[in-house]
Amino acid sequence: MDALLAQVFTGISAGAVLLLIALGLTLTFGQMGVINMAHGEFIMAGAYTAYVVSTIVASTELSLLIALPVGFVIGGLLGLALEASVLRWMYARPLDTLLVTYGVGLILQQVARDIFGAPAKEVPAPGWLDGSIPILGYDFPLTRLFIIVLAGLCVAALLAVLRFTALGRQIRATVGNRDLAETIGISTRRTDRATFFIGSGLAGVAGVALTLLGSTGPNLGTSYIVQAFLVVVVGGIGHLKGTIVAALGIGLLQAFLAHALTGSVAQVIVFLAIVAFLQLRPQGILSVRTRSLA
Amino acid sequence: MRTKFSSRLLAASSVLALGMTATACGGAKTGDTATSESCVDTSGDTIKIGFLNSLSGTMAISETTVFKSLSMAAEEINADGGVLGKKLEIVSEDGQSEPTVFAEKATKLIQDDCVAAVFGGWTSSSRKAMLPVFEGNDALLFYPVQYEGLESSHNIFYTGATTNQQIIPALDFLKQEKKIESIFLVGSDYVFPRTANKIIKQYAAANGIEVLGEEYQPLGSTDFGTVVDKVKAAGADAVFNTLNGDSNVAFFKEYKGKGLTASAMPVLSVSIAEEEVPGVGVGNLEGQYTAWNYYQTIDSPANQKFVTDFKAANGAKAVTSDPMEAAYTSLHLWKGMVEKADSFEVEDVIDASDGVTYDAPEGTVEVDGENHHIAKTALIGQVNSEGLIDTVWSSDKPIEPDPYLKSYDWWKN
Numbered sequence: 001m002d003a004l005l006a007q008v009f010t011g012i013s014a015g016a017v018l019l020l021i022a023l024g025l026t027l028t029f030g031q032m033g034v035i036n037m038a039h040g041e042f043i044m045a046g047a048y049t050a051y052v053v054s055t056i057v058a059s060t061e062l063s064l065l066i067a068l069p070v071g072f073v074i075g076g077l078l079g080l081a082l083e084a085s086v087l088r089w090m091y092a093r094p095l096d097t098l099l100v101t102y103g104v105g106l107i108l109q110q111v112a113r114d115i116f117g118a119p120a121k122e123v124p125a126p127g128w129l130d131g132s133i134p135i136l137g138y139d140f141p142l143t144r145l146f147i148i149v150l151a152g153l154c155v156a157a158l159l160a161v162l163r164f165t166a167l168g169r170q171i172r173a174t175v176g177n178r179d180l181a182e183t184i185g186i187s188t189r190r191t192d193r194a195t196f197f198i199g200s201g202l203a204g205v206a207g208v209a210l211t212l213l214g215s216t217g218p219n220l221g222t223s224y225i226v227q228a229f230l231v232v233v234v235g236g237i238g239h240l241k242g243t244i245v246a247a248l249g250i251g252l253l254q255a256f257l258a259h260a261l262t263g264s265v266a267q268v269i270v271f272l273a274i275v276a277f278l279q280l281r282p283q284g285i286l287s288v289r290t291r292s293l294a
Numbered sequence: 295m296r297t298k299f300s301s302r303l304l305a306a307s308s309v310l311a312l313g314m315t316a317t318a319c320g321g322a323k324t325g326d327t328a329t330s331e332s333c334v335d336t337s338g339d340t341i342k343i344g345f346l347n348s349l350s351g352t353m354a355i356s357e358t359t360v361f362k363s364l365s366m367a368a369e370e371i372n373a374d375g376g377v378l379g380k381k382l383e384i385v386s387e388d389g390q391s392e393p394t395v396f397a398e399k400a401t402k403l404i405q406d407d408c409v410a411a412v413f414g415g416w417t418s419s420s421r422k423a424m425l426p427v428f429e430g431n432d433a434l435l436f437y438p439v440q441y442e443g444l445e446s447s448h449n450i451f452y453t454g455a456t457t458n459q460q461i462i463p464a465l466d467f468l469k470q471e472k473k474i475e476s477i478f479l480v481g482s483d484y485v486f487p488r489t490a491n492k493i494i495k496q497y498a499a500a501n502g503i504e505v506l507g508e509e510y511q512p513l514g515s516t517d518f519g520t521v522v523d524k525v526k527a528a529g530a531d532a533v534f535n536t537l538n539g540d541s542n543v544a545f546f547k548e549y550k551g552k553g554l555t556a557s558a559m560p561v562l563s564v565s566i567a568e569e570e571v572p573g574v575g576v577g578n579l580e581g582q583y584t585a586w587n588y589y590q591t592i593d594s595p596a597n598q599k600f601v602t603d604f605k606a607a608n609g610a611k612a613v614t615s616d617p618m619e620a621a622y623t624s625l626h627l628w629k630g631m632v633e634k635a636d637s638f639e640v641e642d643v644i645d646a647s648d649g650v651t652y653d654a655p656e657g658t659v660e661v662d663g664e665n666h667h668i669a670k671t672a673l674i675g676q677v678n679s680e681g682l683i684d685t686v687w688s689s690d691k692p693i694e695p696d697p698y699l700k701s702y703d704w705w706k707n
Contacts, residue, residue: 002527003523003527006523006527007520007523010519010520010523013519014517014519017517110350113354118354118355118358119355119569119570119572119573120355120540120543120570120572120573120574121572121573122543122572122573122574122575122576124575124577125547131551131553132551132552132553139526139552139553141548141551141552142551143547143551144519144551210516212547213516213544213547213548214516214540214543214544214547215516215540215543215544215573215574216573217355217540217573219352219514219540220540223514223515223516223540254517254520255519255520258520258521259520259523259524262508262509262510263483263509263510263511263512263515263517263520263521264483264510264511264512266520267512267515
């Protein structure tokens with residue numbers, strides 16, 4: 001029972017990480033259909049933002065909380081720059097986008113290496129996230145709990161923006177039918193930029209949060225980008241709820257398999273399960289009709 | 295340079311006397327003692343050597359430091375008059391963290407640049423990829439990193455530890471000093487941890503230590519929730535950690551987050567050196583153990599000079615680590631071999647290698663001419679609050695290299 005409970009918690013927290021890294025991608029890939037391979041590097045930029053903030057803000061207790069909004073803005077601005085300089089010319093050419101953004105990702109990695117050096121940086125965790133709290137007899141690390149809460153807040157905020165704000169309605173209208181949205185006076189260019197800003201900003205937030213779990217180095221993004229795309233594809237392209245279900249599902253599956261077998265074998269089986277699942281249901285868990293790739 | 299070469303050849307009669315393969319690249323052999331189509335130019339007042347390290351890609355974090363210490367050794371040797379009166383001329387290539395690139399660049403260094411020896415490589419896969427290149431061209435590689443043993447190439451000198459100079463002493467330490475009765479194995483999923491754990495399990499079986507678990511995560515994995523749950527549930531006396539790279543960060547953060555401590559369940563790591571400690575976080579590592587043959591804190595004149603010089607060249611914050619020291623030592627050992635052979639010719643250098651010693655920062659090391667490894671003293675260290683590593687246990691004297699573990703009767707490959 002204890003082992004079972006431990007794996008449920010571990011699975012949920014792994015799922016929350018997947019959700020955080022994939023959330024921004026549900027907007028840029030899911031909603032806009034842009035295959036942005038540099039999304040991982042936006043995550044990395046968020047992590048380095050946390051590092052820079054921690055060197056400027058003396059209080060380690062506060063630096064993480066300050067880094068979260070700053071990371072959002074940095075990630076968002078990088079996204080805006082990418083959109084304005086490159087992607088806006090390539091909306092109809094997904095394969096070119098893939099290659100170009102991959103290249104941009106490599107450039108960003110090298111820039112990070114030049115600025116911060118190749119060795120990983122440590123971002124000190126605030127004292128109030130030190131240690132663990134017992135939940136049903138399981139010592140739950142506070143950092144993991146924080147990430148679950150943060151993922152929940154990000155999802156709630158994103159849902160609120162999409163549902164209750166003018167911008168959200170414009171995004172949904174543009175995704176649903178771009179031509180029709182234009183005829184009723186929505187500036188789809190502006191909407192594209194805003195969507196990309198939010199999606200990339202969420203990558204920045206994920207990066208800040210990931211400093212609690214792993215190292216902050218130039219290659220941070222590459223280890224997460226494939227998982228992020230997997231979650232979005234399994235969840236159903238363009239469907240936020242599907243992404244949530246997929247992230248938690250993959251997290252739990254991975255946790256239980258890793259417990260029963262070993263980490264490496266678990267990863268292989270998870271990949272096989274995803275391939276098999278997509279054979280049965282190519283559109284993912286949930287799906288909506290969009291102007292995306294499919 | 296190769297066209298000038300034949301005219302210089304006549305003048306360089308001393309070179310012929312040494313039995314060098316005095317030909318240009320791809321040219322016909324001259325001299326009966328030539329054993330390969332080496333094109334090394336020994337006629338001038340410089341001699342070329344190659345540095346082959348990953349200066350980009352995922353391994354750049356580690357290999358850049360090796361490149362820096364190799365460069366420092368070369369500068370030292372040049373300031374001291376060079377090797378056999380010839381200044382070293384460095385040809386540096388980037389292995390790009392890709393084994394195939396290592397093989398290509400090694401071929402280039404040997405065949406196009408005509409270097410006398412190559413220094414570098416880090417991952418076992420890069421070494422395995424380069425091995426046929428060096429054997430096929432009868433060239434020399436100096437490999438500076440501790441590795442999984444079970445290899446001994448005629449054309450490679452291994453200046454890092456083999457398993458009986460690092461892993462087995464680490465187990466001796468855990469058994470004799472920490473009195474452990476059970477152990478948990480955590481590693482990245484590739485050749486080094488798998489081989490290391492095979493050795494550990496046989497050692498444990500022969501010494502009455504119970505192995506309570508063996509977990510592998512894919513290289514680069516940062517998800518250690520489940521692994522640490524298993525470690526905690528198993529409750530072993532110690533954890534033997536063969537994780538590599540970024541995985542260590544995630545592992546130790548998770549370890550501390552789940553309330554596990556160095557005093558209750560110490561972790562002994564074989565891939566965390568001074569360079570990696572800041573990335574993992576001193577707070578996450580303090581009190582944990584490492585197994586190496588060199589630490590920056592070693593108190594000896596040779597090491598003080600090494601550390602001072604390295605900081606002078608690379609900034610006060612720069613730290614020195616075992617692979618860097620082994621690389622630095624490898625260049626000095628090659629110099630010793632060449633001077634003993636009085637020749638840059640590969641076979642002469644190999645013939646002269648046995649018994650060559652160097653007063654390295656880690657202490658005096660000696661080359662074993664038979665298996666091409668070097669005798670090294672094993673040191674168990676403990677991470678201190680400044681992020682450096684203090685020696686807490688030592689094998690007291692250099693351990694003879696035994697890459698195939700022939701002298702351990704419990705070992706069955």
